[in-house]
Amino acid sequence: MASYLWVLPALGLYALFTLVPLASGVWLALLRWDGIAPAEFVGLQNFERMLRDERLASALWHNVQYALGTVAGKIVLSLGLALLLHRSLRGRAVYRTALFLPVVMSFVVVGILWTWIYNDDFGLVNNLLRSVGLGGLAQDWLGDTRVALWALIAVDIWKWYGFHMVIFLAGLQTIPTELYEAARLDGASRWRQLTSITLPLLRPVMLVNVTLSLLGAMNVFDIPYVMTEGGPANSTNVVALHVYLQAFKFNRLGYGSALSYAIFLLITVIALVQLRLLSRNTAEY
Amino acid sequence: MPSDPVRLSRPVSPTELSTRATRRHLLKGAVGGAAAVALAGGRPGLGVAQGYQGDFVVVSVQEVEQAAPTIAAIEAANPGVKVVWRYIPSERFTELFTAAQVAGDQIDLMDLNGQDLRRYAIGGQLQDLSGIAYKDRFRQVALDTYTIQGKLWALPRGGIGGFTFFVNLKALQAIGVETPPETYDELLAMAPDLRQAGIAPFVHPGKNIYLWPVWQFWAYAQTSRNTAVEGTARVLTGEAKFTDPEHVAALEILHRFARDGMFIDGVNSLDNDAAWLQFTQGKAAFFYWHAGSIGTYREGDFPELDMSLIPPVRAVEDPNVARQLPGGTGSALGRYAEAGAERADLAASVMDLMTADPTIKALNELNGDPVSVNANVVASEDPLALLYAEQCSPNQITYLDWYWPPEITRAFQENQQAIVTGDSSPEQAAESIQSTLDDLFADGYEFLT
Numbered sequence: 001m002a003s004y005l006w007v008l009p010a011l012g013l014y015a016l017f018t019l020v021p022l023a024s025g026v027w028l029a030l031l032r033w034d035g036i037a038p039a040e041f042v043g044l045q046n047f048e049r050m051l052r053d054e055r056l057a058s059a060l061w062h063n064v065q066y067a068l069g070t071v072a073g074k075i076v077l078s079l080g081l082a083l084l085l086h087r088s089l090r091g092r093a094v095y096r097t098a099l100f101l102p103v104v105m106s107f108v109v110v111g112i113l114w115t116w117i118y119n120d121d122f123g124l125v126n127n128l129l130r131s132v133g134l135g136g137l138a139q140d141w142l143g144d145t146r147v148a149l150w151a152l153i154a155v156d157i158w159k160w161y162g163f164h165m166v167i168f169l170a171g172l173q174t175i176p177t178e179l180y181e182a183a184r185l186d187g188a189s190r191w192r193q194l195t196s197i198t199l200p201l202l203r204p205v206m207l208v209n210v211t212l213s214l215l216g217a218m219n220v221f222d223i224p225y226v227m228t229e230g231g232p233a234n235s236t237n238v239v240a241l242h243v244y245l246q247a248f249k250f251n252r253l254g255y256g257s258a259l260s261y262a263i264f265l266l267i268t269v270i271a272l273v274q275l276r277l278l279s280r281n282t283a284e285y
Numbered sequence: 286m287p288s289d290p291v292r293l294s295r296p297v298s299p300t301e302l303s304t305r306a307t308r309r310h311l312l313k314g315a316v317g318g319a320a321a322v323a324l325a326g327g328r329p330g331l332g333v334a335q336g337y338q339g340d341f342v343v344v345s346v347q348e349v350e351q352a353a354p355t356i357a358a359i360e361a362a363n364p365g366v367k368v369v370w371r372y373i374p375s376e377r378f379t380e381l382f383t384a385a386q387v388a389g390d391q392i393d394l395m396d397l398n399g400q401d402l403r404r405y406a407i408g409g410q411l412q413d414l415s416g417i418a419y420k421d422r423f424r425q426v427a428l429d430t431y432t433i434q435g436k437l438w439a440l441p442r443g444g445i446g447g448f449t450f451f452v453n454l455k456a457l458q459a460i461g462v463e464t465p466p467e468t469y470d471e472l473l474a475m476a477p478d479l480r481q482a483g484i485a486p487f488v489h490p491g492k493n494i495y496l497w498p499v500w501q502f503w504a505y506a507q508t509s510r511n512t513a514v515e516g517t518a519r520v521l522t523g524e525a526k527f528t529d530p531e532h533v534a535a536l537e538i539l540h541r542f543a544r545d546g547m548f549i550d551g552v553n554s555l556d557n558d559a560a561w562l563q564f565t566q567g568k569a570a571f572f573y574w575h576a577g578s579i580g581t582y583r584e585g586d587f588p589e590l591d592m593s594l595i596p597p598v599r600a601v602e603d604p605n606v607a608r609q610l611p612g613g614t615g616s617a618l619g620r621y622a623e624a625g626a627e628r629a630d631l632a633a634s635v636m637d638l639m640t641a642d643p644t645i646k647a648l649n650e651l652n653g654d655p656v657s658v659n660a661n662v663v664a665s666e667d668p669l670a671l672l673y674a675e676q677c678s679p680n681q682i683t684y685l686d687w688y689w690p691p692e693i694t695r696a697f698q699e700n701q702q703a704i705v706t707g708d709s710s711p712e713q714a715a716e717s718i719q720s721t722l723d724d725l726f727a728d729g730y731e732f733l734t
Contacts, residue, residue: 037409
């Protein structure tokens with residue numbers, strides 16, 4: 001009993017600032033309320049509305065593309081860099097620090113910075129392409145509906161690869177060097193060592209990285225909000241931005257709340273599936 | 286505001302462009318404003334109410350520093366009254382005001398963006414001000430803007446300003462043109478020479494959620510034969526549709542601009558800052574922008590820019606159609622419906638003070654407004670402001686997104702961007718916008734005139 005009393009203050013705070021808002025959010029999802037006129041109870045109408053919300057469907061599809069692009073990009077890039085920086089290398093600490101820097105930068109700073117880098121006229125990307133004779137590839141990165149989402153994905157990868165790289169580095173350091181020595185004695189090539197030792201033993205770390213980047217992709221808001229506001233022509237609208245627009249721009253607080261819970265459920269399911277995979281596929285040595 | 290477009294890196298609504306001031310303006314204005322408002326406060330009876338002592342709360346889209354002279358004048362005129370000025374940025378007004386309401390906070394006056402007035406008036410959050418005795422203080426267009434269902438819900442404060450075509454005379458001189466164009470055909474004729482000289486005909490911040498719809502306002506004003514507000518009201522009441530020919534024709538004007546290569550490359554990804562930068566660096570000859578930029582232009586050093594302005598070019602055949610432009614009439618000062626009765630007299634006298642000529646003159650100077658909402662106030666002597674007052678103000682119509690719900694603004698933005706990129710035709714865009722409105726109707730939306 002005494003132990004419960006010890007945790008009671010923390011539980012009280014948790015209830016006040018987490019559980020009560022969560023519960024009141026559920027109630028809000030059952031209302032039609034614009035924040036001005038009196039609220040009206042509408043039952044599950046806000047949830048039904050999701051089924052016929054075409055913009056939600058397109059936003060969800062953008063999230064899926066975002067997830068595919070960022071997960072693949074982050075994992076490949078961060079793993080490659082981690083393998084490089086795991087070796088004995090002069091100035092290794094400097095490289096590690098430099099590559100980690102974007103992680104600690106604010107989303108807004110990153111968004112504004114890349115908006116200028118992508119500028120069609122005086123941006124770094126297009127001018128770099130023009131200066132090396134690839135002017136034909138220069139384009140309006142954020143203003144063209146065909147490439148805008150992928151331009152954002154590239155920024156997200158740039159922002160987060162350092163974080164995943166550090167996790168991979170930590171994983172690499174846990175692999176006993178004796179395994180590599182034994183493999184070399186057996187005549188295994190570097191490629192064989194990578195595929196037969198490194199990657200299988202990195203699987204738990206890989207799953208953590210995939211899970212984190214997948215959840216981040218389903219939850220993404222900052223980068224599209226700052227860089228494109230969901231445009232051009234709705235081509236970069238994602239679910240979290242859609243929720244924000246519904247709740248705070250269109251003043252549909254009930255529907256915005258219902259959407260938030262739907263995302264919460266979706267992300268929970270994804271996380272649970274990933275955790276299950278994680279618990280099943282742990283390699284041992 | 287005056288808008289300081291170079292410093293704006295987030296989406297900013299046309300109204301906000303009219304109500305923001307730069308830091309330099311704030312400091313400059315605070316001195317002049319204090320003197321002016323002290324005069325207003327010193328006028329016998331103005332701003333003075335007997336009896337109540339305690340807090341008096343104004344929620345406002347105007348920043349506290351900017352309002353300091355007004356606050357000082359109210360407190361000087363009413364000893365024992367402490368003004369609590371709660372600044373709420375316009376884009377967060379609904380959420381923060383609702384939070385204050387739900388918390389049961391004291392609220393006496395609401396100093397809103399004009400575009401939010403309709404929502405609060407219809408939502409029963411404001412008191413009817415139709416009976417005030419000093420209506421003749423204001424320009425009629427400003428009173429009309431804040432009159433809904435025959436009742437006056439707010440008093441205008443600030444300046445009248447809108448979006449018009451700014452022109453870089455240096456760009457025109459570079460191709461041997463002395464006079465800015467009056468029609469789209471004239472503009473089109475000079476476009477090849479401009480491009481040859483490395484100058485884009487037009488720059489526009491196409492990324493900003495509000496600014497493609499604002500483009501539609503001038504175009505629709507012409508295709509509707511100068512009945513844009515009435516035509517919009519008909520659509521919002523369900524009597525007409527966005528797919529009707531005059532709306533599609535307005536979208537077609539945008540399509541022509543895009544098809545004829547009038548816009549600078551990357552127009553859809555330009556925010557306010559980037560578009561202003563392109564214009565001031567002489568990379569575009571024309572810029573559809575807010576009159577508040579006159580102040581920014583005067584303050585800055587732009588060697589590549591010799592700025593002037595014209596009303597939007599005529600893009601329809603009929604020469605009798607006026608070249609109208611959209612704009613707003615300052616912020617909207619209303620009295621909160623649930624304000625305490627014991628502060629009613631004080632609220633009335635404070636509103637009188639906050640809209641008095643000296644107060645508004647100070648505010649106009651602070652914001653660099655081209656035209657004042659008060660009939661007897663000359664807002665600015667700047668030649669460009671006077672040009673705006675002469676050529677543009679008489680043809681100003683209210684922003685149409687002050688009438689329609691924000692979902693329609695978003696629908697316009699998305700679809701106009703698609704027209705510019707070539708992903709959508711004007712007809713398809715109109716269908717999509719109308720379908721957004723139909724969804725709103727199905728959801729119970731009702732427009733009250």
